[in-house]
Amino acid sequence: MVRSATPLKKAFGTKEIFSMAAGAMISSGLFVLPSIVYKLAGPSIILSYILAGLLVIPAVLSKAELATAMPKAGGTYFFVHRSMGPLFGTFAGFASWFSMSLKSAFALAGLGIVLYPFIGVVPDGRLIAVGFTLVLTLLNLLSVRESGTVQVLTVALLIALILFYIFGGLNHIDVAHYVPFRTGGWKAVFTVTGMVFISYGGLTKVASMAEEVQNPGKTIPRGMFSAYISVTLLYVLTVFVTVGLLSGEEIIHAAAPISLGASRFAGNAGAGLLLAAAAFAFVTTANAGLLAASRVPLAMAKDNLMPAFFARVNIRLKTPVIAILFTSLFMLLVIIFLNLETLVKVASTMKLLLFMFVNISVIIMRQSRIVSYKPKFRSPLYPYVQIAGIAFYTALISQMGRIPLLMTVGFGLGTVSWYFLYSKRRNRRESDLISVVEKATSREMRSDSLTRELKEILIERDEIIEDRFDQVIKGAEILDVEGGIDYIELFHTISGVFADRFDMPAQKIYELLMKREEESTTVIHEGLAIPHIIVDGPGRFDIAVLRAREGIDFHKESGPVHVVFTLAGSQDERNFHLLALMAIAQVVQNTDFMNSWLKARNVEELRNLILLAERVRKEQV
Numbered sequence: 001m002v003r004s005a006t007p008l009k010k011a012f013g014t015k016e017i018f019s020m021a022a023g024a025m026i027s028s029g030l031f032v033l034p035s036i037v038y039k040l041a042g043p044s045i046i047l048s049y050i051l052a053g054l055l056v057i058p059a060v061l062s063k064a065e066l067a068t069a070m071p072k073a074g075g076t077y078f079f080v081h082r083s084m085g086p087l088f089g090t091f092a093g094f095a096s097w098f099s100m101s102l103k104s105a106f107a108l109a110g111l112g113i114v115l116y117p118f119i120g121v122v123p124d125g126r127l128i129a130v131g132f133t134l135v136l137t138l139l140n141l142l143s144v145r146e147s148g149t150v151q152v153l154t155v156a157l158l159i160a161l162i163l164f165y166i167f168g169g170l171n172h173i174d175v176a177h178y179v180p181f182r183t184g185g186w187k188a189v190f191t192v193t194g195m196v197f198i199s200y201g202g203l204t205k206v207a208s209m210a211e212e213v214q215n216p217g218k219t220i221p222r223g224m225f226s227a228y229i230s231v232t233l234l235y236v237l238t239v240f241v242t243v244g245l246l247s248g249e250e251i252i253h254a255a256a257p258i259s260l261g262a263s264r265f266a267g268n269a270g271a272g273l274l275l276a277a278a279a280f281a282f283v284t285t286a287n288a289g290l291l292a293a294s295r296v297p298l299a300m301a302k303d304n305l306m307p308a309f310f311a312r313v314n315i316r317l318k319t320p321v322i323a324i325l326f327t328s329l330f331m332l333l334v335i336i337f338l339n340l341e342t343l344v345k346v347a348s349t350m351k352l353l354l355f356m357f358v359n360i361s362v363i364i365m366r367q368s369r370i371v372s373y374k375p376k377f378r379s380p381l382y383p384y385v386q387i388a389g390i391a392f393y394t395a396l397i398s399q400m401g402r403i404p405l406l407m408t409v410g411f412g413l414g415t416v417s418w419y420f421l422y423s424k425r426r427n428r429r430e431s432d433l434i435s436v437v438e439k440a441t442s443r444e445m446r447s448d449s450l451t452r453e454l455k456e457i458l459i460e461r462d463e464i465i466e467d468r469f470d471q472v473i474k475g476a477e478i479l480d481v482e483g484g485i486d487y488i489e490l491f492h493t494i495s496g497v498f499a500d501r502f503d504m505p506a507q508k509i510y511e512l513l514m515k516r517e518e519e520s521t522t523v524i525h526e527g528l529a530i531p532h533i534i535v536d537g538p539g540r541f542d543i544a545v546l547r548a549r550e551g552i553d554f555h556k557e558s559g560p561v562h563v564v565f566t567l568a569g570s571q572d573e574r575n576f577h578l579l580a581l582m583a584i585a586q587v588v589q590n591t592d593f594m595n596s597w598l599k600a601r602n603v604e605e606l607r608n609l610i611l612l613a614e615r616v617r618k619e620q621v
Contacts, residue, residue: 012213017223018230019155020291021206023284025231026158027107029199031114031258031278034239038251041192042183043243046236048192053232055193055396056200058389059355060228061379062362064221067206069365069375070457071216075206076354077296081303082453083361090305090419091412092357097296098411099347099354101327103202104289105334108132111282112335114256114275129335136287137328140294141321154284159234161277165262165270166237172265173244194396199235201351202285203228206292217376294320294327305423346407349400352393353408359386359393371600371609372454455608467617468576469583473610476543477501478603484550484560487517487529494531494566497544502535502568509535509568523558527551528588530581532567534574541569541576547606549598563588563597586615 012020037045066079076096081089111132112125119128139150182189206213206224213219238258242251245261254260256278262270298320301310314321363383365373379385397405477497481490491513492506499506512533516522522531529552544566546552551560565584569577587593590613600606 012219014219014222014226015152016149017206017213017219018227019152019284020288021203021224021227022159022231023151023155023281024202024206024288024292025200025227025285026155026162026234027110027202027281027285029196030162030235030238031256031281032110033196033199034242035251035254035257037192037195038243038248040184040195041188042180042248043178044182044184044189045192045196046240046243047182048189048196049199049235049239050232051189051193052197052200053228053235055197055389055392056203056228056355058359058385058392060203060224061385062358062389064224064377065362065375065379066358066365067220068217068377069373070454071213071220072211072299072457075292075295075299076358078299079361080354080357081305083364084357086303086305086423087416087419088357089303090300090423091415092354093296093300093305094415094418095350095411096354097293097327099201099351100289100293100296101330102334102347104286104293105129105133105331107282107285107289108331109335111279111286114278114282126335130332132283132286133328133331133335136283136290137324139287140291140324141319151284151287154280154287158277158280158284159230161273161280162234162238165258165274165277166234166241168265168270169241169245169261173241175244177244177247191399194399197352197396200228200232201348201355202288203231206288211295221377290324290327290331294324296323297326298323305419346404346411349397349404349408350411352397352400356390356393359389362386369599369601370454371596371605372452372458372612374454374458374612452604455612458612465617469580470611470617472541472543472580473545473607476545476607478606479544479546480603480606481546481548481552482550484553485548486553487561488514490546490552490564491517491531494544494546494564498535498542498566498568501542502537502540504535509533513566517554521555521558523554523561525588526559527562527594528565529554529561529563530565530567530584532569532577532581535568535570537570538572539570541567541573541580543567543580545606545610547597547600562594583615587613590614 034045037048041048063076063079067075070078070082072078077089077093080092084092108129109126112127112129115128116125184191203224206220242257242261245264246254246257250260251257256275259271259274259278262274266273297306297310298313300306301308301323310320310323310326312322313319362379363386366382479493479497481493491510494513495506495510498504498509502509512535513531516531516533521529523529546564546566548560548562548564551562552564554561567577567580587610593609593613596609597606600609
């Protein structure tokens with residue numbers, strides 16, 4: 001697997017994530033789409049926007065969980081690749097990159113259409129779109145932080161202008177415009193829901209930038225959920241006000257219905273302000289899309305699914321220069337040469353497929369029960385939310401039309417061909433899907449590559465700095481005992497371990513363990529025992545850990561013990577001995593520790609469960 005030598009800069013906080021998510025959502029879905037869908041469903045498009053907002057919830061919850069568990073560049077691609085394997089990952093990667101890049105190009109083309117009447121010296125609106133593409137490319141190349149700052153300022157101004165429109169227009173609406181409400185019946189409502197649903201798709205783009213987020217476990221859910229709530233309200237209220245301000249004919253024939261609506265209560269100045277808002281919306285969508293899309297080839301190159309040069313990160317700028325340029329070039333070609341309408345429908349179909357994959361990925365990761373899969377945010381109502389999402393998105397895909405479906409199938413065949421001709425021989429990563437199958441196989445056939453990678457991700461995500469206790473656990477003997485035993489058998493086993501490590505007679509260690517147990521039981525909590533002894537010699541300290549699923553019988557009143565930490569150290573290590581006891585106490589108090597301990601598949605998962613547990617780490621430990 002290719003590793004970029006230079007890490008991506010962690011430049012994004014909550015306000016940047018909110019702005020990227022919100023900016024990626026507010027564009028054509030608000031400023032152009034209402035005039036297109038009104039002729040199908042009339043005033044009930046308001047209800048369609050509400051339903052679309054509800055249908056995106058499963059994808060938002062699932063992506064938030066996966067992004068906090070695996071905050072790595074690539075977003076959906078990374079999640080699907082790790083959960084479903086490189087074949088599905090290849091499709092997800094190309095589909096994610098294609099849909100995000102295409103929608104960014106579409107936003108810039110829309111910007112050219114909006115600005116063209118006001119820039120007479122330009123012969124074609126596409127040239128305006130090309131110019132803005134080059135500016136955004138340069139901005140993303142030079143600085144991720146500057147790109148994020150521009151996004152924050154632009155989105156703040158955009159939201160302010162939309163709020164001006166909402167509150168200004170509420171006092172001028174005509175209630176007669178809402179009657180009749182469902183002019184096309186419920187079928188039209190659901191059809192339009194599928195059409196406007198993709199307006200919410202930009203919300204989940206921020207997962208692609210998770211590797212560049214500060215404290216992703218908290219920042220990503222906060223940014224995504226606040227953007228979702230805010231933009232959903234803006235969508236519904238803006239469409240509600242627009243329907244109330246304009247007649248049906250005016251909405252259908254208006255190139256920019258919101259700008260026309262603003263002219264009703266604020267004259268030409270109001271119309272100009274909302275045209276400016278439309279321009280800001282297209283810029284924010286394009287900027288967020290370019291930034292997010294460029295991280296997909298970066299992530300795919302790290303996994304050998306694309307050529308290695310896409311994984312290069314500029315040492316000074318800490319930006320993926322080649323991936324950005326590649327994405328920008330594709331956007332320029334689309335703007336100049338291609339028919340966007342059909343391609344956007346294809347991109348929308350693939351976005352729905354990706355949403356399905358994300359929900360499937362959560363189910364696979366949860367069912368695999370890998371101990372190092374530890375998302376900071378867990379989707380509520382699992383797995384019902386994910387199953388409902390898969391069903392909803394399948395239904396919406398069926399309504400996209402024959403040509404988009406055929407083109408999507410062709411795209412899928414192309415990515416499969418790329419995988420078998422280029423990627424397969426270069427990629428040997430296992431998927432977590434295999435780990436579900438592994439439950440029916442022998443231990444000798446199991447592998448821990450994904451577990452190890454998730455462990456590395458968690459250490460990076462939580463900025464875990466290893467202390468001495470971690471180092472001891474890394475080298476500790478961890479035993480997994482089958483069947484039930486008593487504490488005498490346990491002490492004989494532990495004595496053999498320490499005898500080899502300390503070069504001491506096993507019988508002497510056994511006597512020390514028995515003496516300690518006779519003084520007072522070492523069972524300190526239900527299911528947990530911590531025998532600890534003092535041994536001769538300077539600078540000696542070690543830990544042996546044991547798991548017994550069926551339980552160890554210490555004393556009848558204590559119940560079966562499933563977790564045993566045995567500590568042995570010399571007198572001069574007494575301080576660390578006490579600190580190690582404190583560390584163990586914190587480890588076992590982690591939520592669901594005992595349940596995870598009993599379900600861990602092998603010794604390495606037991607070790608990772610200890611190493612990745614939340615606790616206070618001390619420099620002197």
